[in-house]
Amino acid sequence: MLLREFWNDRFWPYCTRNLRESTRVGYESAWRLHVMPCFGGMGMDAISVELVDKWLANFDTAGAARKAWAVLRAILRRAIRWNLLDVDITRRDIQLPAKPHYEPQILTIRQQRALLQGFYGHPLEAWLICAVSCGLRTEEGYGLEWSDIDLRSGVLHVERGLQWVSGHEVTVPPKTELSRRTLPLPRFAVKRLRELRPREGGRLIGTLTPPQAARQYK
Template sequence: MLFSDAAAEYMADKQKRLRATTLEGYRSAIRCHLMPQWGEREIESINFEEVQDWVDSFDLPGAAEKAYKTFRQIYRWILRRRQLRIWDVTQGVELPRKPTVRRPVLTAAQERETLRGIVGQPFEAAVLLSATLGLRRCESCAVRIEDVDWRSGWVHVQRGLHAVGGEVIETECKTKLSDRRLKLPRFALERLRMIRGSRRSGRLCLLDPNAVARRFRSFCRRHGLPHVPMTCLRHSWATISLEHGAAIEDIAVALGHSTVNTAMSHYLQSFRTVVARASSSYASAMAG
């Protein structure tokens, strides 16, 4: 059986179960990385050494991981589906080591300056939600007026907005824990009330996530405002919250993570304040 046939069969089956954004990621990996290498190969003829050499040939560790995991998904799925009694050549494959990534973050002072500078812009609502709640870009663009308790400031995060195949679609949250309720700070609630105006329904931000990211970046550069990519506003929220006394467990819940380790490894950039706080607590105990 050709690998191209296996990939087509796999995608036809997963079309019924996976989110549109996940399917789009698989299509991209299959088109760009898997078909050129394995498309015309018989499944039974692929061996471990070839797979390892292919993984090692990538320049970027992230691209290697994405391509290999997609290949493994399809390969193992077709082995089960067709009950092929052959050795699983994906066992033991080693991925390249990823370098430590330090994403740029804004300080509290920088974020205040940026939020003041973008007042009145069509992307303001999405940026404000990402910055003050730590939302993913897709989540902040999908928040609707009906999702907000306009008295208390609680926001129900329950969907994402994505650009897939030239269309903008809404999907359910990434995980069960991503469906959560978060509380806006008072200044953000008041500003969003002004943005809402007399509207009683619809999305707070009328732009799609890609347009928000482009316009936000361009506006900040033109006006000399502190800027990080929209994704890094989420990192900034976690880091600022941690450095000003929030518990790591609370941050993980607010971000919609299943474990504290995810928040620790992906979003927290600076631990100096945390370590200083722990040292101060120890010193106070010893002094007592």
């Protein structure tokens, strides 16, 4: 079976039923730009480690190469699981480009205090207090609603995320089961959030979309 036939007839329909929209968008992009042009017209059993190594060596960035390989690997592993392919090259020693070293910038306590003071009275202040105090993922902070905050107990419940995918909002469940969690809020946060809480509730970012909130924060 040609790889493009498997993608069109079996793999992509599986993706539309089982994967998040943001994941599907990434898969479709990697397939269209990188996997399909090189391997789409090949039989799946003809894809070898040597061909994959040469393909990966031609990418401009390590990130793009790794994402494209992740999609090709997912396709081949699904074909193996469905007994449509016998040889599993995904378990071999594929030569992936080295990832550049990344070290996140961590704010000191003094910098965090200055950041929060600078946002005092800003429409995004409540969102920033929770994001900074609880170390939330970006999508978790965007999806946070006032009903998720128990100011009597001083805790915050992470129940969902909010993503911006292909020009529209997508509400998603927490990334893993461990991501659905209850976090304690520091005393200063509880005090200030009581002052900021609106009667009507809603999201902490109000009616802003994730890109709009990101631009305002920047």
